[in-house]
Amino acid sequence: MQLAPGNNQIGVFFTEIELPGRVVLLDSFNTTNQGVLIVGEEVDPFFGKSSGRGFSRMFIDVTEDRPTSEAIFDSVFFYLDVVSVNGENLDQPKEISIHKLTQPLLDTVYYNFDELPFENVPFSQAEITFDDIRDTTVKMPVNEEFGLELFEKIVRGREFSDLFSFRNYFPGIAVTAREGDNTTVGVNLGFLTNLSFYYHLVGDTIPSIYEINTASSRSFNGVKSDRSGSTTATVEDLGKDYDVGPLVGLKANLGMTIKLDTSPFDPFLDTLDGVTFNQVNFEIGKIEAQSETQNPISSMVVYFTDDSNGILTRSDGRPLTLQTDGQPQIELDADGNEQPAVNAPAILSFNENTDTYVTQISTYMGALYRNEITRRDWLLYGNSPQTSGDDFKRSFREFLVNQENIKVKVIYSKIR
Numbered sequence: 001m002q003l004a005p006g007n008n009q010i011g012v013f014f015t016e017i018e019l020p021g022r023v024v025l026l027d028s029f030n031t032t033n034q035g036v037l038i039v040g041e042e043v044d045p046f047f048g049k050s051s052g053r054g055f056s057r058m059f060i061d062v063t064e065d066r067p068t069s070e071a072i073f074d075s076v077f078f079y080l081d082v083v084s085v086n087g088e089n090l091d092q093p094k095e096i097s098i099h100k101l102t103q104p105l106l107d108t109v110y111y112n113f114d115e116l117p118f119e120n121v122p123f124s125q126a127e128i129t130f131d132d133i134r135d136t137t138v139k140m141p142v143n144e145e146f147g148l149e150l151f152e153k154i155v156r157g158r159e160f161s162d163l164f165s166f167r168n169y170f171p172g173i174a175v176t177a178r179e180g181d182n183t184t185v186g187v188n189l190g191f192l193t194n195l196s197f198y199y200h201l202v203g204d205t206i207p208s209i210y211e212i213n214t215a216s217s218r219s220f221n222g223v224k225s226d227r228s229g230s231t232t233a234t235v236e237d238l239g240k241d242y243d244v245g246p247l248v249g250l251k252a253n254l255g256m257t258i259k260l261d262t263s264p265f266d267p268f269l270d271t272l273d274g275v276t277f278n279q280v281n282f283e284i285g286k287i288e289a290q291s292e293t294q295n296p297i298s299s300m301v302v303y304f305t306d307d308s309n310g311i312l313t314r315s316d317g318r319p320l321t322l323q324t325d326g327q328p329q330i331e332l333d334a335d336g337n338e339q340p341a342v343n344a345p346a347i348l349s350f351n352e353n354t355d356t357y358v359t360q361i362s363t364y365m366g367a368l369y370r371n372e373i374t375r376r377d378w379l380l381y382g383n384s385p386q387t388s389g390d391d392f393k394r395s396f397r398e399f400l401v402n403q404e405n406i407k408v409k410v411i412y413s414k415i416r
Contacts, residue, residue, distance in 0.1 A: 011415075012278070017268055017408040019260040021248040021401075023232060024309045024379070027239035029112045029255035029393070031221040036083065036394040038221045038253050039096060040177040040184030046400055047251050048230035054175040055116050056189055056219035057105050058212050060166050067155050067199050067210055074198040074207055076147035078124040080138040080175075080185075081192035084395060086294050087183025090130045095178035096185065097122035098140065104171035110220035112255055112393075118174035123147075130183075137192060151197055154210055172217075184396045189214040221393065223253055232256070239309050247288065248406075250297060251398040252382050252391065259309060260378040260406065268410075269369050275414040280365045282322075282408050284348065285356030288400040296399040297382035298391070300348040300357060304340075304376040311379060314339055321345035322378065325360040329367035340373060347384050365410065 037054025078098050087094070099118035126140040150170075153159045159169035175187060187193060194213035201208075227233045232249075235242045241259045248258045287296060302322035303311040312320045315333075320340050323329050327344040346364075348357040367373045382392040391397075 012411065012413050015268065015410050015412075017264050017410065018404065019262060019264060019378070019406050019408065021258050021260050021403050021406055022241040022243050023235060023248055024241045024257055024259045025235055025238050026255040026257060027310065030109055031112045031223075031253070031393050032110045033219060034221065034393045035189055035219075035389055037175050037187040037189065037219060038184060038223075038394065038396060039175045039187060040087065040094075040396070041179060041182060042087070042184055042396050043182055044230075044398075046231045046247065046249050047254065047256065047398065048225060048227035048232065050251065050254050050396055051179075051224040051226075052177075052184060052253060052396060053115065053222045053224075054187060054219065055101065055105060055110075055172065055222060056175075056214050057167060057172040057217040058170060058195070059215050059217050060160060060163060060212055062160075062162055064210070066160060067151075067197075067208065068201075069155055070201055071155060071199040071208075072201065073148060073151045074200060076142045076151065076195060076197045078140040078142055079192060079194050079196060080140065081188040081190065082134075082136050082138055082185055083188045084186035085130045085134045085183065086396060087181070088291065088293065090132075090183065090293050093127035093129045094181045094183045094185070095125065095127050096138070096140070097176050097178075098124040099174040099176065101171040101174055104167060105218045105220070107218070110222075112221060112223040112253060114220060115222040116172075116174065122176075142195070147197070150195075151199070154197065170212075173214075186395060189217060189219055191215050221253060223255075225254055241309050246402055246404070247400050248403055249398060249400040250300075250380055250382060252297060252395045253393055254396070255392075257382070258380045259305060260380070262375055262377050265365075265368065265375055265408075272369065272412070272414070275369070275412045277362045277365050277369070278411045278413055280360065280362040280408060280410045280412075281358055282346075282348070282361050283356055283358045284401055284406050285351075285354065285358075286401075286405060287355050287357075288402070289355075290399070295397055296350055297397045298350050299384040299387075300380050300382050301345045301385065302348065303379040303381055305379040306376060309379070311381075312376065314342060318342045320376070322359075322361065322364060325363050327363065329364055329373050338372075345385050348380075361408070365408075 038052040304320040
């Protein structure tokens with residue numbers, strides 16, 4: 001479509017290129033040490049039932065003074081540093097339970113399909129009504145018998161003489177949620193997620209505190225997914241792309257994402273001669289409507305992929321990403337050879353007013369047109385390099401979009 005026919009020297013044109021999408025369940029989705037435990041359950045017609053459990057070691061400061069034999073036990077509570085809440089009916093109570101692990105976390109990599117055994121009966125459990133609160137500290141009661149036994153070990157036991165003895169005695173915790181609550185909670189690990197023991201000595205007017213916290217503690221998130229009866233019921237094999245119909249979706253922590261076929265670029269670019277790309281936008285949306293208490297992924301990066309459906313890397317191991325506008329798309333290696341640039345990934349940011357993701361890719365399209373780079377398919381990933389941690393492994397955030405709303409919009413000029 002011609003935009004400026006009045007100019008008899010330069011023609012300005014506009015075109016839209018739809019990119020077909022398929023869903024992929026990422027292989028080797030490592031959730032070790034993300035700093036946030038994802039606890040809860042979500043059920044929807046597209047993704048099915050996704051259930052998250054968090055597993056973590058606990059930590060003691062061996063330089064801290066332990067209560068002496070004269071200490072009088074008062075009480076013990078488990079505190080959860082809640083940093084996010086997504087779900088349905090948040091005005092209704094949601095239950096969270098803390099269980100003692102029966103096997104320790106090892107110094108190995110854990111994936112989202114991993115889990116560890118834990119005691120059936122929780123040592124701490126509470127119902128919480130979140131309402132509009134998304135960031136809070138939750139105070140949970142602890143089983144009195146469990147608390148007293150642990151306090152005796154703190155006072156007299158060798159189990160608290162060093163960190164290794166402690167973790168041999170207390171392997172860690174599993175944080176779980178009640179089935180059917182249809183809500184997920186993000187629990188931040190650190191000093192604020194802890195077991196706090198309150199005690200006093202004779203004559204004390206203010207109680208003392210001894211803490212066992214989750215700072216410096218190895219952790220991972222385990223996910224169970226039941227997609228039977230859902231749109232993605234056919235998605236079974238890791239690393240394989242599936243056609244699931246007009247809607248495609250991305251869900252964090254489950255590791256399900258969207259692969260985009262960029263081959264429609266070829267017939268468009270092959271018809272061009274002597275053009276300048278004025279503005280090229282990659283847009284996703286309008287996404288499908290969500291509940292107010294559910295949040296979509298806030299930003300994404302675009303990795304390059306191929307038939308392997310994995311993230312492609314350079315010879316130096318760095319992942320290949322769509323580069324942001326105005327930045328070099330190629331660079332020279334130490335030997336002076338050209339290689340894809342990787343230092344400035346383009347960020348697809350979510351616009352809450354339009355319910356769309358958008359980023360400019362004019363420089364990328366120009367490099368592709370001039371054959372400076374190789375066209376590759378794209379793999380969407382719910383994270384931004386500008387943030388600490390990996391957001392795609394720290395929530396159950398999701399979105400759905402009709403494939404007709406995944407487009408590259410191109411404004412270009414050419415000499416007549």
